[in-house]
Amino acid sequence: MTTDNRQMWTDLGIDLERHDMLLNALGPIYQEIYLSQKNRPEGMGFFDFVVGDIHGIRVRELRQHAMNGGKVVATYCVFVPEELVWAADAIPVGLCAGTQFSVPIAEEVLPRNTCALIKSSFGFKLGRTCPYVQSSHLIVGETTCDGKKKMFEILAQYHPVYVMEVPNKKTQLSRELWAGEVFAFKEVIEKLTGNEITADKLSQATKQVNERRRALQRLYNLRKARPVPISGKDALLVTQVAFYDDVARCIQQVNALCDEVESRVTNGKGVFPADTPRILISGSPMAIPNWKLHHILESAGAVVVCEESCIGTRFFTDLVPENGDTVEEQLRAIAKRYMQIHCACFTPNDERLDDIVRLAKEYQVDGVVHYNLQFCHTYANEAVRVERVLEKEGIPLLRIETDYSDEDVGQLRTRVDAFLEMIR
Numbered sequence: 001m002t003t004d005n006r007q008m009w010t011d012l013g014i015d016l017e018r019h020d021m022l023l024n025a026l027g028p029i030y031q032e033i034y035l036s037q038k039n040r041p042e043g044m045g046f047f048d049f050v051v052g053d054i055h056g057i058r059v060r061e062l063r064q065h066a067m068n069g070g071k072v073v074a075t076y077c078v079f080v081p082e083e084l085v086w087a088a089d090a091i092p093v094g095l096c097a098g099t100q101f102s103v104p105i106a107e108e109v110l111p112r113n114t115c116a117l118i119k120s121s122f123g124f125k126l127g128r129t130c131p132y133v134q135s136s137h138l139i140v141g142e143t144t145c146d147g148k149k150k151m152f153e154i155l156a157q158y159h160p161v162y163v164m165e166v167p168n169k170k171t172q173l174s175r176e177l178w179a180g181e182v183f184a185f186k187e188v189i190e191k192l193t194g195n196e197i198t199a200d201k202l203s204q205a206t207k208q209v210n211e212r213r214r215a216l217q218r219l220y221n222l223r224k225a226r227p228v229p230i231s232g233k234d235a236l237l238v239t240q241v242a243f244y245d246d247v248a249r250c251i252q253q254v255n256a257l258c259d260e261v262e263s264r265v266t267n268g269k270g271v272f273p274a275d276t277p278r279i280l281i282s283g284s285p286m287a288i289p290n291w292k293l294h295h296i297l298e299s300a301g302a303v304v305v306c307e308e309s310c311i312g313t314r315f316f317t318d319l320v321p322e323n324g325d326t327v328e329e330q331l332r333a334i335a336k337r338y339m340q341i342h343c344a345c346f347t348p349n350d351e352r353l354d355d356i357v358r359l360a361k362e363y364q365v366d367g368v369v370h371y372n373l374q375f376c377h378t379y380a381n382e383a384v385r386v387e388r389v390l391e392k393e394g395i396p397l398l399r400i401e402t403d404y405s406d407e408d409v410g411q412l413r414t415r416v417d418a419f420l421e422m423i424r
């Protein structure tokens with residue numbers, strides 16, 4: 001930790017005492033969960049470095065951008081179309097919302113029976129412990145779930161916030177509403193940055209974000225191999241970092257990692273033996289540094305081969321068509337692509353059920369773990385339908401409802417052990 005960093009954090013209004021506690025806690029956890037893994041691809045070194053310097057270089061880049069007159073736009077959901085942010089020469093950052101550390105601070109204001117993701121994100125602002133939040137000129141929220149949309153009203157009393165309305169159905173009417181939201185977002189970003197989003201700029205941004213999606217698709221496809229060439233924990237980390245790292249650097253690093261992982265597949269080299277039980281995790285997203293469930297599963301002798309989640313396939317599966325000539329055509333293509341995200345906020349959401357079955361087969365899993373953040377009612381209720389569909393397909397399912405704390409780790413381990421015993 002350099003003196004320069006401390007000065008930067010002070011300038012950003014960070015509560016240094018609390019922030020020291022956060023970083024001091026992160027080091028040993030990372031050592032235990034990540035660095036203790038055996039046989040990792042060398043390409044993970046970059047991602048270890050990024051976590052080791054989590055509030056250093058990247059924050060400095062954002063700050064430099066702001067000093068040069070640029071804007072930083074923070075988000076919590078994969079529905080916010082980042083192409084528009086890049087096209088206006090602003091930088092989008094997916095905010096961390098995956099630690100218990102910021103939850104008690106949030107509970108001073110928010111009801112306790114709120115999902116951990118909402119409390120964690122709010123707590124970072126309230127406790128002034130996140131330099132990414134502090135570096136941002138605007139937080140863009142969405143109306144995906146009731147807890148989030150009400151939290152954004154409170155958050156707006158502490159930070160500039162703009163909320164996009166995500167419809168709850170996928171009818172033609174809803175699609176028009178969402179397209180209108182995307183057009184309105186363009187104006188918000190243009191006003192924030194003072195930069196016009198031209199057809200050329202938008203096309204370049206779309207191509208680049210698609211390129212990152214392709215790189216992540218490549219990584220996930222490699223996880224289909226048996227033996228699996230990379231641990232679920234490592235793959236999860238790569239996706240988590242992709243939310244806030246520079247997009248060009250991320251593409252380069254993920255592709256370099258894939259080159260190495262590809263040669264592992266060619267040589268039949270895996271991180272775990274070929275008969276290790278393969279697990280698909282489906283459900284709520286796992287924002288950095290939420291590694292809890294992956295760690296429990298992989299410590300118990302399973303391997304996570306895919307995440308049907310917004311920190312997994314929902315983040316990169318669909319590309320935006322790159323052939324629009326005008327800004328309007330491109331915005332419509334963007335709106336259409338984002339409406340293909342199968343978040344549990346939609347009703348009905350049959351496409352997600354289809355996806356879970358498809359992914360379970362493609363990744364040849366032995367079982368699915370449905371991951372539900374406590375107090376997330378959309379995913380909890382949808383899990384009933386997930387259970388019925390998987391039962392029909394003969395695919396074993398374990399339903400987990402948890403938060404970010406360590407309190408239930410022992411109990412979860414017992415349930416995971418019993419599940420693995422059953423599917424082995």
Ligand code: BJ8
Nearest residue numbers: 077078115144145284310343376
């Ligand atoms: S598109 S999954 S990233 S909303 S877990 S805060 S839903 S109570 S995170 Fe999500 Fe966008 Fe949907 Fe994906 Fe609410 Fe549930 Fe908490 Fe959630």
